[in-house]
Amino acid sequence: xxxxxxxxxxxxxxxxxxxxxxxxxxxxxxxxxxxxxxxxxxxxxxxxxxxxxxxxxxxxxxxxxxxxxxxxxxxxxxxxxxxxxxxxxxxxxxxxxxxxxxxxxxxxxxxxxxxxxxxxxxxxxxxxxxxxxxxxxxxxxxxxxxxx
Numbered sequence: 001x002x003x004x005x006x007x008x009x010x011x012x013x014x015x016x017x018x019x020x021x022x023x024x025x026x027x028x029x030x031x032x033x034x035x036x037x038x039x040x041x042x043x044x045x046x047x048x049x050x051x052x053x054x055x056x057x058x059x060x061x062x063x064x065x066x067x068x069x070x071x072x073x074x075x076x077x078x079x080x081x082x083x084x085x086x087x088x089x090x091x092x093x094x095x096x097x098x099x100x101x102x103x104x105x106x107x108x109x110x111x112x113x114x115x116x117x118x119x120x121x122x123x124x125x126x127x128x129x130x131x132x133x134x135x136x137x138x139x140x141x142x143x144x145x146x147x148x
């Protein structure tokens with residue numbers, strides 16, 4: 001086994017456990033999972049957000065994003081509105097309920113992540129963050145930055 005394989009395995013296992021813990025707390029306190037939170041965050045942050053914007057950011061398929069958006073619409077947290085220049089496309093907007101849910105969820109996510117990483121010294125966490133940001137930028141700039 002190469003030296004990078006154990007690092008990759010640790011990275012994936014840490015991500016899975018952090019994701020599951022944050023998602024469980026969000027679900028218990030706000031009735032939505034971390035994946036839904038991420039979608040709401042992107043829709044809120046990206047002006048004129050479309051399904052393809054989410055696809056580009058998360059590197060998952062159009063079908064997966066479209067189905068997830070359909071569930072957000074069914075929950076009353078998001079609307080699909082006709083795109084003003086391209087009637088074949090739609091713009092995603094948060095409803096007032098979606099905005100409230102997102103605002104209530106942000107401190108929960110922050111609090112849970114802070115708690116889960118409390119044993120990691122701040123300098124180490126900063127170095128890990130910078131390293132991951134660099135690796136992410138490299139991957140997103142290449143062919144692996146898109147959904148298959």
